Structures are given as C-alpha cells and as structure tokens.
Amino acid sequence: MSLLFMYPGQGAQRTGMLHKLPDTIEVDDTLSQSSEILGYDCQLLDSATALESTHSVQLCLLIVGVAMTRVFAANGIVPNMVVGLSIGAFPAAVAAGVLTFSDAIRLVQLRSRLMENAYPVGFGMAAINGLDKFELERIIEKFHSSSTPVYLANLNAQKKLVVSGLKLTLDKVMQQALHSGASNALHLAVNVPSHCPLFETAAKQMQTSIDSILLQRPGLKYLSANAARSLFDPQLIGIDLAANMARQVHWFETLRLAQELGAQLAFEMPTGTVLTELATAQWSDGTALACDTSRLDTLIALAKRLQSREQ
Known part of the structure; x- marks a missing residue:
C-alpha cells in the first residue's frame, strides 16, 4: 500500500493561496527562499489581479506544492509516488528529488513566460x-x-x-x-491553450534550458501524466517536463497506473479539489483527500497509519 501526492495544474489557483498555507517553519522558509530567488516578495503573486497572469499562476502552484510537501516531510510523511498535472509536474519533480527548488522556479519562470507570450489573448x-x-x-x-x-x-x-x-x-x-x-x-480559468501542438516551439525552448540543468534520478516513483507511466531516467523526466505543455494529459490512465502500483491513499496538494474528485470517482479501493478541505493533523494521522501497515 502506497501514498500518492497529486499536484494540480493551472485552473486550480485561488486568490490568497500563498497566504492560506499552514503557519509553519517549512512554509516560511519556502516563501523566503522563493522571494530570494525571484528577487521580490513572492506573496505579491497571489492577489486576484496577479493571478490573471499565467506567470503568477504557475509560480504560485509550484510554490504551494513544494511548501506543502515540506510540511508533510517535517512530520515524517514522504510519499511513495508523485504525479503532477501540467505545471504540477514541476513540484512533483522537486518532491521526487529530480529538480532542486531553485532550478524549478527558474524553469517555471521561463515556461510561464513562453506560454504567455506565445498566446497573450484570445x-x-x-x-x-x-x-x-x-x-x-x-x-x-x-x-x-x-x-x-x-x-x-x-x-x-x-x-x-x-x-x-x-x-x-x-x-x-x-x-x-x-x-x-x-x-x-x-x-476554465486558463488563459493559454495548454497540452496541444500549439506549444511545440515553446517546448523545444524549454528543452534547451532543461538540458543545461543537472537532473537527479528520482528517489521515489515519478509518474508522468502525459505518458501515463513511471519514469526513472532523469533525461526522460526532463524531456517530459519540457514537452508536457504540448502533450495530451492522460489523467485517467495515470490514476489507474497509480493504483496498479499500489496507491491506496492520495493527497492533493493545494489548491483545489478537482484531482481528489477524479480519484474518488475512479478508485473503487482507495482514498483521496485534498489538503484544502482536510485538517493537516488528520492527513498526517492517515499517512502514518498507512506507513504502519507497510512495516
């Protein structure tokens, strides 16, 4: 039996999402680190006006995903597998140890700008x-x-x-x-045409940047929502990250794969509940819960109970 962390994609954003994270040292450190890398206060990104920008949305989803992962880790909860939808693949890669957080921020800055500049309106x-x-x-x-x-x-x-x-x-x-x-x-609250061939050129530019970064072999199962399979080779994960903006999302098949690999409990990282609802509807044997609608202590207790069964 395994624990799956799910990271949502664009459209899940909510006003104030960075400010609504748990009041913990791990969150404070993540926000401070983000601000230092960006060169400005990252908490300016989650206002209603800021979230009209693809750039702000994607950075916010990365930051909250990593912050929440660190909160769980500080409480002894590390997933057996991770999966991200669209931009969610980047915090998933950080959680798996493939990318450093600083590299992820820089890549998401580039990704969001490429997407926004390619199709600014319409x-x-x-x-x-x-x-x-x-x-x-x-x-x-x-x-x-x-x-x-x-x-x-x-x-x-x-x-x-x-x-x-x-x-x-x-x-x-x-x-x-x-x-x-x-x-x-x-x-949907998405201002760009994600996951289609319109972004093939931008994906190639992303690949050039990812090629300059040292990627590590994942320390846990990394599931690609585009390929609907586990990826272990850092180079293949890099290709997946670069290309995911131009590839279809096969979320249904990926959830089925997660169950076949033993996932019995899934936590959806902030924000939103869409991935939880999809997993709940699909899984006949398993439980999915969203951080946004569940108490942190309840989630930790459930994860520890699962861990005790594995021992």
Whole structure:
C-alpha cells in the first residue's frame, strides 16, 4: 500500500493561496527562499489581479506544492509516488528529488513566460463533461483548422475531457457538445491553450534550458501524466517536463497506473479539489483527500497509519 501526492495544474489557483498555507517553519522558509530567488516578495503573486497572469499562476502552484510537501516531510510523511498535472509536474519533480527548488522556479519562470507570450489573448481551455473521447473528437474535427485551432487536451476521466485552442472555436465546440448530449461545458480559468501542438516551439525552448540543468534520478516513483507511466531516467523526466505543455494529459490512465502500483491513499496538494474528485470517482479501493478541505493533523494521522501497515 502506497501514498500518492497529486499536484494540480493551472485552473486550480485561488486568490490568497500563498497566504492560506499552514503557519509553519517549512512554509516560511519556502516563501523566503522563493522571494530570494525571484528577487521580490513572492506573496505579491497571489492577489486576484496577479493571478490573471499565467506567470503568477504557475509560480504560485509550484510554490504551494513544494511548501506543502515540506510540511508533510517535517512530520515524517514522504510519499511513495508523485504525479503532477501540467505545471504540477514541476513540484512533483522537486518532491521526487529530480529538480532542486531553485532550478524549478527558474524553469517555471521561463515556461510561464513562453506560454504567455506565445498566446497573450484570445486562447484558453474548456472542460466538457458527458461525452467520450470519440464523440468529442468528431466535434473537434468539424471546427478545427489552422486558423481556428482546437484540440483535445486532457482526458481526465472517460467522460470528463478538456479542449484547448482559440476561444471563439472553443465556444463553437462547447455549443455543439451540449447539443450532442454533453452534461455541461465551461471555460476554465486558463488563459493559454495548454497540452496541444500549439506549444511545440515553446517546448523545444524549454528543452534547451532543461538540458543545461543537472537532473537527479528520482528517489521515489515519478509518474508522468502525459505518458501515463513511471519514469526513472532523469533525461526522460526532463524531456517530459519540457514537452508536457504540448502533450495530451492522460489523467485517467495515470490514476489507474497509480493504483496498479499500489496507491491506496492520495493527497492533493493545494489548491483545489478537482484531482481528489477524479480519484474518488475512479478508485473503487482507495482514498483521496485534498489538503484544502482536510485538517493537516488528520492527513498526517492517515499517512502514518498507512506507513504502519507497510512495516
């Protein structure tokens, strides 16, 4: 039986997310370290205005993910495996010992700027529930073109999908999806078209930067949500980190892999509860809980109980 830490992606951000972290030494140290690397107070990043920027969102998700991981570690709780959705792959890589936190901050600074500069306005993502992959792909095919791009981006569950692309095209796909039987369709709080070929050029630029960094072999199981498999080779993890902005997310398959590898308990790092809800719906044998909606002492107690069963 294993403990899985899940790190959310863009769209999970909340105003004040850095200020709502537990009042611990580990959090204070993480915030101070972040501010020192960035050259300004990182707590300026989580205002409502700041979080309109992809740059601020991605940095906040990295910082809170690492801070919460350190809080658990200080209480003797270290996961057996980690997985991150989109930007969440970076705090997951830090937790696994693949990346240093300082390198992760610098890479996320670059990643967020590349994404934001490539598509500053008019693009985004939308969630569509109630249709399967094949039904939604037929709709996408009707509206996609080089001038009206739209792609299937995330397969979060069998009938919980996400599309990326031009917002005007997303609107058409959403409308057609509802007409075709989708239970709902809504725009996500993401201002860039993640997880599609529109970011192939940016991914190559990310790879150049990652190639200059010394990556370490993971000290625990690192699951790729894009490949839906465990990665052990640091070079392959680096390729995965660089390319994930341009690759589909296979979250459903990755959760299935986690269970096959023994995951029985999953904690979703701040912020949000989406990953917890997906795991709860999918796992017939296992428990998923979100840090945002659970007491820290309860989570620690559950993790220690799991550890005692392993011994």
